[in-house]
Amino acid sequence: MTVHERSAVASMPSSTAEALYKLPSTLLPFSVESPSWWYTTAAILVTILVLEQTVYRYKKRHLPGDKWTIPLIGKFADSMKPTMEGYQKQWQSGALSALSVFNIFIVMASSNEYSRKILNSPTHAEPCLVHSAKAILRPENWVFLTGKEHVDYRRCLNMLFTRRAIGMYIGIQDTITREHFMTWAAKDSNGKPVAQPIMMIARYLNMDTSLRVFCGNHIPPHATKEISDKYWAVTQALELVNFPFALPGTKVYKAKQAAKVAMDWLTLAARNSKIAIANGAEPECLIDEWMRICADPTYKGRRDFSDDEIAMVVFSFLFASQDAMSSGLIFGFQHLADHPEILAKVREEQERVRQGNFDSPLTLELMDQMPYLQAVVKESLRVKPPVTMVPYKTTKAFPISQDYTVPANSMVIPSFYNSLHDPEVFPRPDEFQPDRWLDPNSSANTNPKNYLVWGSGPHRCIGVEYAMMNMALVLATAAVILTSSPPCSPETDADSHLLLVLTHNSKSQKTIIETD
């Protein structure tokens, strides 16, 4: 081979096979033209495929699930277009069942016992957010902490959701909700009410409420709109599988850009709040409350949180709540529209407790006197849980049952849906029956372990009380200042349209809201 030939090989950009072809024959074990090259390549491929199947079957052992996994991709196609029927089929195959996606071995748990076991075994399993979450939330975000570090950090944050704090948030929630309802009353050019899809307006209501509760007036109103609009990019990037590099144009890239905008505003809010509280201002939002606690001389916990760290915590709250809260609200509206007799009972309770005084803001004390409303919220979240399952991953071999150990580094996915639709605990489980929560001795109330709407164990939702309060408040206010038309959708269905004809202040303006 001449020097010229060698440099040609070195600079050849085309294919590796072509490049190899030009190498001196002494460097090649055999020529690609020879049949043995093909035999060897085929043998390697077959070995890899056999190994893949063997590992899958070894891990799966006797669990129900496909006997063979589709080479390389496994059930990837199903995971791209998941359906409730598909999940139900998998859950019905056994209390534990197995599958594989891109050689990630997955165990699905359908029973309450196994689901709770996964959620309550922090030494064996920890939450496993989708790959893009770390890029969006930043790897140093507190939500990625585990074990004692996580418990200690969370203890500080729990103080942001005490009754005292929620009592302050409720006033903000009330104001924002009323403001939004006024803008929902869209009309056409003839002044007639027009139907509009509820999804995006519910999302915006939720984002506006969250940001005001978290940041108060430490960020301007246009920041709320900007964060809300950009946040859609974050939602879109939360797919199970994403392009692995956040290159310009990819969903993860766009989500990171959106997160950066949000983080800049949240950091500003943290800075402004610190200054306000240091100057003796009364807390007016979650960050203020946090700073007040840190400044309290009797407080024994950690006090020093950088602006950036505070912003990351608030962003984690937005991240954890935005989609779940929005779907919770949308389903809440839909349930009321589908059940006018239940809406009438909600209204009756509102009239009684508020004595017709609907202009006065709601308070915690008033909310405490509304058991029917609380039951409606609880039941709505049970029938249509915004979170049906949460993926965890095993950090070591996990002996989940007497005869099966989940291998280390597997994904384990506890189902919430099955526990929430267990007919033994919730007779006629698909029916929306708030009354089941009113009898303290009902099977619903005596089996709290089945109510997995918020998860369970060390990672159980930190915002439970806040979220319940917000849903209750929004539905209560809607019930009294808006009235519904006869339901137009035959059955509750995530894709169904037309939810409510709403009349502001029970009489005048009308609008129609659709679910989408």
Ligand code: HEM
């Ligand atoms: C209807 C609304 C909501 C639903 C259905 C919901 C549900 C959940 C679920 C199922 C989990 C995982 C629990 C587990 O792994 O055991 C979770 C975690 C979490 N939620 Fe919520 N959530 C909602 C609203 C909120 C709100 C409003 C906030 C914040 C204010 C929030 C903050 C969080 C955080 C920070 C975590 C992670 C906790 C940790 O890892 O320690 N969520 N939520």
